[in-house]
Every structure is written in C-alpha cells, then in structure tokens.
Amino acid sequence: MxxxxxxxxxxxxxxxxxxxxxxxxxxxxxxxxxxxxxxxxxxxxxxxPAYVLPTPSSVAAALWTEFPSIAPHLGYTLIELFSGFAIGAGIGLILAAVITQFPFAEKIIAPYILVLVTTPMLALVPLLILRFGFGFEPRIIAVALAAGPMVMINAATGFRRVDSAKIALARSYGASTLQIFWKIRAPMALPMILVGLMIGAIFGLLTAVGAEMVGGGFGLGNRLTTYSSMIDMPEFFAVILILSALGILIYSFFVLVGKKWASWEL
Known part of the structure; x- marks a missing residue:
C-alpha cells in the first residue's frame, strides 16, 4: 500500500x-x-417536535438526568460484549492458527465460517432465546458468533503475510514449526490481528444491542426499545450517544495498542 x-x-x-x-x-x-x-x-x-428530532440540549439534559437509571443497563451490555468477544476472539485466533498451519483444515472450516459471516446473527437470536431463555447466554453466544469470524479472517490473513525468506532462514537453522509460528508469523501478523479484534469488537457491540432489542428486559438495546415505544426521544438519543461513545472508545483503544505494539502509522 x-x-x-x-x-x-x-x-x-x-x-x-x-x-x-x-x-x-x-x-x-x-x-x-x-x-x-x-x-x-x-x-x-x-x-x-421533540418526538421527531430532539435538540442537543434536551439530549444532554436527558443523559444527565437519566444516566443513573441507564447505568445498570450499560453494565449488562458491557458484560455481554466482553464475555462474547473474549470467547469469539479466542476461538477465532485458534482457528486462524490451525488453518494456516494445516491447509486441509481450511477446506473443512471455511464453509462454516462463510455461513457465519453471511448470516445476520440477529436472525439467530430468537432461536437462541428459545433454547437458553432471556438471560445473558443467548446474547453472549450471538456476540461470539459475530466477533469470532472477523477475528479469524483477519488473523489468518496476517499469518499468511510473512516473509518466506525469513521462514526459510529459520528452517535452515533448525527452527521447528511452532518456533517459526511464535517468533515469525505471530509478530508479523499482529497488525492484522489487531484490525480483526477491533472489527470484531465493534460487530460484537452492534450484535449485543440488537439482541437486547429482540428480547429481554435489560441492556442498552432494551432501553432503546422502551424509550422509542414511549416516544421519549431525548432519552432514546441519549442511549445512542452512549453507544457512539463506546464505539469510539473501542476504536481509540485498538489504535493506541496498534501504535505501540504493531507499528501502525497514524
């Protein structure tokens, strides 16, 4: 580039x-x-009218007055996001390592990953709710299914973008496949891994909120549904503002990590 x-x-x-x-x-x-x-x-x-589009001042006032009641729902959404993202990202990184080390495994795994990428996770939420109820489980699973493929695809791309000369040199000195992976492939793949983690986290946040809107009595998505049904638009946009801030924080976190550990040029 x-x-x-x-x-x-x-x-x-x-x-x-x-x-x-x-x-x-x-x-x-x-x-x-x-x-x-x-x-x-x-x-x-x-x-x-405020029910069409509230003024920024009314949104700020609603955020100030309603935040104590919104804060617990923010905590629930963060629990879903962190838990689902940790599970999905962990599995995605493992699968990325496996398919780059064993090409035949990619032929087995790739069709299922393609299905997950092309299937809206929100479409599966009602089925997950039927199986696991209205608690955290279906939402965490949905977040993991949304974040995992993004992490896996980007990490696998990074693992493949290596200098073949370095690998050949390492092999000439007797380095094992595992040593080559940890000493050469993983460090060189770190920029793409971080990109995958960032995209996966953002997709996970969107999926968590969408799952909360589909069913359940808690979370920021539930607050969006409640406020919109009551035509409380200042409160509705206050929640939107919180979600936007979360997205910006996710982006900023991975940018800072990328600048420090992956030589992102900004």
Missing part, C-alpha cells in the same frame, strides 16, 4: 494522527461547537 493511502492497517483515512497541535485541537472543538450549535438553532427555529 502506498504511503498515505487509506486502509485498515494504517487507519490514516480516519485518524490522520489526531490533533498534533493546540491549534488543531482548537479547530476540532470549535467545529464541533458550531455544528451542535447550528443543529440546536435550526431545530428551535423550525420548531421541530
């Missing part, structure tokens, strides 16, 4: 390195203030 090109491995199209100077930081903050202020003014000027 050419220097400066947009891509997942360097993330330059999205981050651009962040605010490197105080002037850049001021410009970013000022732009946000102008956009929010213009939206607030427009909605008030045209007298748009």
């Amino acid at each position: 050419a220097d400066g090109a947009a891509g997942l491995t360097n993330m330059s199209a999205l981050s651009g390195g962040g605010a490197r100077t105080s002037a850049e930081a001021f410009t970013i903050v000022l732009t946000a203030i102008i956009v929010i202020g213009a939206l607030e003014t427009s909605l008030r000027w045209f007298e748009v």
Whole structure:
C-alpha cells in the first residue's frame, strides 16, 4: 500500500494522527461547537417536535438526568460484549492458527465460517432465546458468533503475510514449526490481528444491542426499545450517544495498542 493511502492497517483515512497541535485541537472543538450549535438553532427555529428530532440540549439534559437509571443497563451490555468477544476472539485466533498451519483444515472450516459471516446473527437470536431463555447466554453466544469470524479472517490473513525468506532462514537453522509460528508469523501478523479484534469488537457491540432489542428486559438495546415505544426521544438519543461513545472508545483503544505494539502509522 502506498504511503498515505487509506486502509485498515494504517487507519490514516480516519485518524490522520489526531490533533498534533493546540491549534488543531482548537479547530476540532470549535467545529464541533458550531455544528451542535447550528443543529440546536435550526431545530428551535423550525420548531421541530421533540418526538421527531430532539435538540442537543434536551439530549444532554436527558443523559444527565437519566444516566443513573441507564447505568445498570450499560453494565449488562458491557458484560455481554466482553464475555462474547473474549470467547469469539479466542476461538477465532485458534482457528486462524490451525488453518494456516494445516491447509486441509481450511477446506473443512471455511464453509462454516462463510455461513457465519453471511448470516445476520440477529436472525439467530430468537432461536437462541428459545433454547437458553432471556438471560445473558443467548446474547453472549450471538456476540461470539459475530466477533469470532472477523477475528479469524483477519488473523489468518496476517499469518499468511510473512516473509518466506525469513521462514526459510529459520528452517535452515533448525527452527521447528511452532518456533517459526511464535517468533515469525505471530509478530508479523499482529497488525492484522489487531484490525480483526477491533472489527470484531465493534460487530460484537452492534450484535449485543440488537439482541437486547429482540428480547429481554435489560441492556442498552432494551432501553432503546422502551424509550422509542414511549416516544421519549431525548432519552432514546441519549442511549445512542452512549453507544457512539463506546464505539469510539473501542476504536481509540485498538489504535493506541496498534501504535505501540504493531507499528501502525497514524
């Protein structure tokens, strides 16, 4: 990839390195203030009903007043996300290692991974609820099924993107297959592994919220369904704001890890 090109491995199209100077930081903050202020003014000027689109100030007020009641549901969603992501990512990494070391295994596993990637996990949630009830189990399973294939595909791609000369040199010195994997393949695959983990975490968050909207009495997705049914749009958008913040935190976390451990150029 050419220097400066947009891509997942360097993330330059999205981050651009962040605010490197105080002037850049001021410009970013000022732009946000102008956009929010213009939206607030427009909605008030045209007298748009709150049940259609609430003003940013009413959303902020709802977030402040309702957060104590939303916070437990945020905790439930995070439990589902972390548990399902840990399971799915762990299995995905193991499968990626297996199919890169044993090509025949890929022919067996690939069709099932393709089915998981192309099947909306929310379509399986009602079946999981019938089997496991309305607790955490069906949601955690759905998150794992959504995150695992993303991690596996990207990790397998990374494991294959190795310098064959380095592997040949290592073999000439008597390195075993396991040593080559841990000393050469895994370090060189780390950028793609982190990309897969980031995408898997974001997909997991979306799946967790969607599963909560399908069934169950807790979680941020349940709050979205409840507020929309009661036409409490400020509270509804307050939950949307929390979910957006979670997505940004996930992205920022993996960007920081990538810069430190995988030489992501931002």
